[in-house]
Amino acid sequence: MTATHPPVRRGARARREERAGxxxxTPATLGIGLFVLLPMALAVFYGFTDADGFGNAGFSGLENYRRALSDPMFWTSVRTTALYVAVFVPGVYLLALAMALLVNGDLPGRAFFRTAFFAPYAVSLVVxxxxWKYIxxxxxxxxxxxxESLGWDNPPSFxxxxxxxxxWVAFISIWFFVGFYMIILLGGLQDIPAEVVEAARIDGSGPWRTLxxxxxxxxxxTxxxxxxxxxIAGLAGLQAFDLIYVMTQGGPANSTSMGVFYIYQQAFTFNNVGYASAMATLYAFALLAMTAVAFRITRGGRFDHAD
Structure with missing residues (x-):
């Protein structure tokens, strides 16, 4: 007779799968907790102190926040960041969309152009x-x-x-990151059923109307x-910090001193860690609010309609 094994109870199997999951x-959770959540919590805490980065951290209450709201340089950095985002976001999206549409079509040498468009993103941003500083x-x-060789006697100091x-910082950021966003949009384009686009063309819709x-x-x-x-990346300065640090150091006349660079200066140049932490907290809450509003308006990107 063939030996029979007792059936494994569904509850035991589910518990084993849960433990395996x-x-x-666990490694990713520990990494996020150690390198993201813990620094964020410390930044919030130090925002209520006069920490100087050398172990001195007396409680100062809301003084750092009052200082930020009355600091002209803080508001200058906010305006600079907003202007950068206003140029970078639509610029990189429209260019990435155009490139994605181009390489998604029947373009000769399509694989080459995909690689060429993405290539700048593979280089270190410091490099x-x-x-570009040399150029x-x-x-x-x-x-x-x-x-000058073309006859411009006195070109501007770029x-x-x-x-x-x-x-120029915004232009270089667009040039560097457009390949990354192109890949994301290309994935979205390839998820669109080909029969839907073909049906539109059969119905007489031209290329622009179909688009x-x-x-x-x-x-x-997408x-x-x-x-x-x-x-979010633009407001947080994730693209521009390296460029500003290498190329301009926030100048000239603080014209490229975005929020993240001003926070860096206060923390690591002037040793105002508490003040820098308060400003970082303000930026973090602004980013969360902006994301929540965008998510609410678009219903999580679904753009559902009542009909």
């Missing part, structure tokens, strides 16, 4: 900043010399003029993700 997520340098820079510096009435509406969840991700 917990083991898989990118150093290269834009006064008198000796490649771009300056090229303009990184030394407050009217130019932030625009506007079919492709873009179906791409809305577009929402890209826009929110780019906005």
């Amino acid at each position: 917990l083991l898989f997520v 990118v900043g150093l290269v 834009l340098a006064d008198s000796t820079g490649f771009l300056t010399q090229a303009l 990184l030394g003029d407050p009217d130019w510096a932030l625009w 506007w009435n079919v492709v873009l509406p179906m791409l809305r969840p 577009s929402f993700f890209v826009l929110v991700l780019a906005s």
